Amino acid sequence: MTTPADRVCVTGMAWTTPLGDSLERVWQRLLSGETGMTPMPHPGRIRNTLAALTPSVSFDLPPHERLSKMAAATIERALAESGNDPAGPGLLLILGTSFGTYLEDDPPESSLHAWADRVARNVGAGVAPIVVSTACSSGSDAILLGAELIRAGAARRCVCGGVDVLTASKRLNHSALGTMSPTTLRAFDVRCDGTLLGEGAAFLVLEPWQAESQVALAWLRGAGSANDAAGMTAPDSTGAGARHAMERSLADAGLQPGDIGVINAHGSGTPLNDATERAAYRDLFSADGRPLVFATKGNLGHSLGATGAIEAIALVLALRNRQVPPIVGLEQPDPEFPLPLSCRQAAPCDARFGLTLTLGFGGFDTSLVFEAPP
Amino acid sequence: MRDDLVSALRRLIVNDLFVEVPEDQIGLDDGLMSVVGLDSIGFVELRVLCERQFNVQINEDDYTPENFSSVRRLVNLIERLQLGQAAKSA
Numbered sequence: 147m148t149t150p151a152d153r154v155c156v157t158g159m160a161w162t163t164p165l166g167d168s169l170e171r172v173w174q175r176l177l178s179g180e181t182g183m184t185p186m187p188h189p190g191r192i193r194n195t196l197a198a199l200t201p202s203v204s205f206d207l208p209p210h211e212r213l214s215k216m217a218a219a220t221i222e223r224a225l226a227e228s229g230n231d232p233a234g235p236g237l238l239l240i241l242g243t244s245f246g247t248y249l250e251d252d253p254p255e256s257s258l259h260a261w262a263d264r265v266a267r268n269v270g271a272g273v274a275p276i277v278v279s280t281a282c283s284s285g286s287d288a289i290l291l292g293a294e295l296i297r298a299g300a301a302r303r304c305v306c307g308g309v310d311v312l313t314a315s316k317r318l319n320h321s322a323l324g325t326m327s328p329t330t331l332r333a334f335d336v337r338c339d340g341t342l343l344g345e346g347a348a349f350l351v352l353e354p355w356q357a358e359s360q361v362a363l364a365w366l367r368g369a370g371s372a373n374d375a376a377g378m379t380a381p382d383s384t385g386a387g388a389r390h391a392m393e394r395s396l397a398d399a400g401l402q403p404g405d406i407g408v409i410n411a412h413g414s415g416t417p418l419n420d421a422t423e424r425a426a427y428r429d430l431f432s433a434d435g436r437p438l439v440f441a442t443k444g445n446l447g448h449s450l451g452a453t454g455a456i457e458a459i460a461l462v463l464a465l466r467n468r469q470v471p472p473i474v475g476l477e478q479p480d481p482e483f484p485l486p487l488s489c490r491q492a493a494p495c496d497a498r499f500g501l502t503l504t505l506g507f508g509g510f511d512t513s514l515v516f517e518a519p520p
Numbered sequence: 521m522r523d524d525l526v527s528a529l530r531r532l533i534v535n536d537l538f539v540e541v542p543e544d545q546i547g548l549d550d551g552l553m554s555v556v557g558l559d560s561i562g563f564v565e566l567r568v569l570c571e572r573q574f575n576v577q578i579n580e581d582d583y584t585p586e587n588f589s590s591v592r593r594l595v596n597l598i599e600r601l602q603l604g605q606a607a608k609s610a
Contacts, residue, residue, distance in 0.1 A: 193580050322567075323560045324585070379560045 154293045155362035156516075157303075158228025158351035159459050162220045163446050164198035164344055173463045176471040177492040181445050183330070183342060188314055193321040193328050197312055198344030198447030209313050210253035210261075213246060217265045217309040220347040224305055225269070228351040232270040238301045239266045239275035240292050242284030242308030243451035249315035271305075279451070282414075283371070283506035284308045285348060286454030286514055290369035292352045307349030307455035316450065317343055323379060325416050331448075332475035333413030333441045334420055334483050341414040344447020348455035350462075364462040365517040367499065368401065370394025374509030383418055385425030387511045388503060392430055395501065395513035404435035406515070407497020408470060409485070410461040412505045413441025414448050419505060420480065426503075428484040438495055440464070440488040444474030454504040458514055461502045465518035470495045525595045528573065533591075536569055537562050548592040563588055570594070576601040 161167065164182025165175045182198035199205070203216045221239065225232055241262045247253055255261040262277035278288045285308025292304030310316075320326040320343060327340030352366060372394065374387035381387070396403060411423055431437065442460050449456060464470050470488045479487050497518070504512045530543045539546075539556050552558045558566065566588065567578050576598055587597045 191580055321580075322564045324563065324583075325560070377559045 153355040154296050154352050154366045155355045156350050156364045156366060156462060157353050157362060158224045158226070158230065159349065159363060159462065160220050160223035160227060161346065161348040161456055161459050162200050162202060162216050163346045163456060164200050165445060167202050167223070169459070169463065173467065176442060176445050176460065177469060179472050179474050179491070181474050182344065183447065188317055190314065190318050191321070192317055193326045194342065196330065196342050197317060198342070199312055200346050209247040209250045209311050212311045213243070213309060214261070214265055214268070216311060216347045217241060218268045220307070220309065221265070221269050221305055221349050224307075224349040224351050230303060230351060233272050235272065236302035237271055238273050238292070238295065238304045239269070239271050240278060240288040240304055240306040241265060241275055242278040242280070242288035242455065244281050244284055244310050245279060247311065247313060250313040280510040281506035281508050282448070282450050283454055283504045283510035283512045284451035285456065286458065286502070286504040286512040287371065287510065289350060289352070289366070289455060289458055289514055290371060290512060293366050293369050296352055296354055303351060303353045305349050305351050307347065308452040309347035310345055310449050310451040312343055312345040325379070327415055330475055331415035331444050332477070333411070333415045333444060333473055334480050334487055335476050336478045336480050338415050338417055338420050340416050341443065341448045344443070344449040346446065346449045346452045346456055348452055348459050350455065350458060362519050364465060364519060366514065367517045368395040368397070368399025368515040369513070370396070370398055371510070371512040374511065376509050379507050380418055381422045381505050381509060383421045383425065385422050385429060387509055388422055388426035388505055389430050391511035391513040392426065392501065392503060395515045399499070399515040401499060401515065402434060403431050405499050406435060406437045406501045408461070408464055408495050408500040409437045409439045410457045410464070410500065410502040411439050411441045412503050413443050413473065414505070415443060415475070422505065423503070424480070424483055431485060436485055437497070437501070438470055438488055438493060439485045440470045441473050442471065444476070445471070454502075454512060457502050457504065458516070461500045462516055464495060465497060465500050465516060468494060468496055521592070521595055522599065525574070525598055526591060529570070529591055529595060532569055532573055533566070537565060546591060549590045552588060552590060570598060574598050574602065576605065
């Protein structure tokens with residue numbers, strides 16, 4: 147349970163997405179139900195050519211350069227917004243990525259840690275970074291780790307988040323595994339038939355809360371994680387692992403399920419994911435509360451290591467702006483889904499507390515709870 | 521349905537995909553996921569192994585949950601593809 151003395155706050159944030167790089171402009175485009183999906187040719191056998199690309203980092207660069215450039219640019223914008231100097235003492239970078247670009251090209255570094263080190267040096271960070279690689283939960287786990295380190299007194303400020311670039315091999319993986327949709331991404335729709343990939347980066351600056359000295363964009367009230375231990379790719383569709391992660395994050399925040407007014411779901415669009423989230427939310431919120439659920443993978447694609455951090459920012463924006471975007475692709479909501487879904491148009495939301503859930507390959511379940519500033 | 525294809529497929533599933541069900545206990549209609557225990561990585565491997573072993577090309581339209589749901593369904597697919605290839609080269 148956190149007390150005000152050890153509360154963690156978000157003092158800056160930035161993203162690079164298929165709908166742009168400006169927090170406000172991308173938020174407006176999410177509210178309007180815009181999507182960054184576009185057909186992109188692929189040399190191999192692939193089920194669907196739709197993917198969401200970030201236009202601000204040139205495709206002429208090799209994948210490993212796009213990855214580093216996207217990470218560094220996003221980190222610098224997050225820091226600028228928070229008024230932090232990268233070379234300042236105690237600034238720790240925590241970078242999440244699924245597996246960089248190792249299946250695609252030959253990066254100059256031999257390990258993800260060496261890659262993170264180069265990014266940290268490029269942005270002028272004075273302390274060795276930490277890299278987190280927990281598949282689709284990497285971005286969220288980087289944020290969880292930053293909060294834990296700050297509360298333990300092991301770091302004074304952290305820039306936490308994730309980055310992943312779209313590559314031919316990642317697209318082939320998901321097509322071959324059968325997780326890719328042959329049509330379009332429709333989270334929580336009765337017709338859902340898979341996910342579509344995207345790319346991007348998102349970073350949040352986390353600091354211990356000091357009322358007199360800073361304005362918080364939001365508070366990170368709680369974080370929790372669990373592992374399904376069920377399979378290499380498929381989640382535990384009973385929802386037990388996802389529920390454990392959410393319960394832990396609520397306990398960490400000192401809150402009850404009924405306190406949560408809005409959820410940014412994982413919403414990857416696969417039938418297994420829908421079943422897992424359906425079960426987890428049904429079990430957790432059965433007696434207590436009906437938070438409004440939204441999901442942004444229809445707009446931005448599933449950006450793997452970046453998605454947890456992108457979705458954390460989207461949740462903070464929902465809490466601050468008191469509005470929730472519609473779930474793109476959702477036209478026939480699953481009648482078995484236990485919570486209200488944001489469908490067709492943006493909806494008002496006066497939630498004080500929100501939760502974002504990320505479910506990664508390998509059973510990595512991570513839940514983050516944010517509080518809107520007054 | 522050709523018995524040689526059925527036995528070859530059962531052998532492939534046990535020897536190359538490390539399932540723990542003995543060959544002679546893999547029923548023709550047992551679910552490859554629900555009973556035999558293949559996961560999504562297993563199905564990717566099964567597709568490639570079938571292509572190599574039986575000399576067929578399984579394209580995206582044929583790589584469906586239905587065609588890969590059981591030994592019977594998969595043998596039917598392989599037979600159809602082999603016949604189709606034979607017809608083309610005839």
